[in-house]
Amino acid sequence: MSVEEKHLLDPLVSLFDISRPVDWKEVFNRDVPLDVEIGFGIGEFLARRTTDFPERNIVGIEQIWERTYKALKKIKDLSPYRFIKILHIDAWVAFERLFDLKTIDKIFCLYPCPWPKKGHIKHRLFSHDFLKLLNSRLKNGGEITLVTDFYPFFEWVLNESLETGFTVKTKKISPQYDTKFERKWIGGGQEQFFEIYFKKVEHQNVNSKRDEDLRVYKIKNFDSKTFQFSDYKEDIAVIFKDMLFDDEQERAMIHLIVSEEHLVQHFWVSVKKEKDHWIIAKAEGQNFFPTTGVAKAIELVFESAQHSCE
């Protein structure tokens, strides 16, 4: 990686080798107000906001890598660029795991995906539970500014916002953010957008999701030829993808997909011979959040290995 590329990636927070929830004052190395933008797209608002308010820290969250990369290129030459940090991750997971209670001053979200089809409403951000989660991460008196082009989404959010600890003000606004999606809607002839401004007046307690301590299991026998894993589909799903076995090293690597709430992770479990027994544990050298689902996946491999040898 060239020096230039390294500099480009500097604002990107490495999700897995940082202690969670993140101490953002330590990450930015200064104690000033903290703002967050959800779904920053190609980073236009993020760049402008930090240029206009260099005395504040800002964290941007975006789940699409191509857009995140464009935003990184946009911010790399800004003078206050060290006051921007980027999270390439789903916003639910970010707020659940990476932000502590009462740590954020302002949250912005411009033109979130409206998911207009009825069957897709479950994918929308700003549901009742999401608003409670945001509330819990905001300081008392903290604010959210949400702007949408889609009136049914605006109405839906207002309905979801009841009893989430916010007072809510709405207004119709003219275009003023000059982001890619705002220009797109203007290009389509839209002249008015819908703003919802939330102010936190009552705290909602939604605790951070903490990392699980992952168990290491020991079994007497393991036979890769008879090993069978039945997919598990409850509130957590653990799906078997593949198993590799190295005869020489006497080691199996089991590839699983672990799906829980807003998080889907590819996860490898190792089954390794040691003297007269086998050790079942997370495989080393992979990036993942040690969740309840991951702990369950290791336990399921242990149980399957036991049954397969009975």
Ligand SMILES: C[S@@+](CC[C@H](N)C(=O)[O-])C[C@H]1O[C@@H](n2cnc3c(N)ncnc32)[C@H](O)[C@@H]1O
């Ligand atoms: C319609 S675009 C708007 C982008 C930008 N704010 C603008 O105005 O041009 C919505 C953005 O939110 C991002 N997004 C949607 N759901 C997300 C989630 N759950 N977590 C993180 N980003 C999300 C999408 O990837 C997309 O870039």
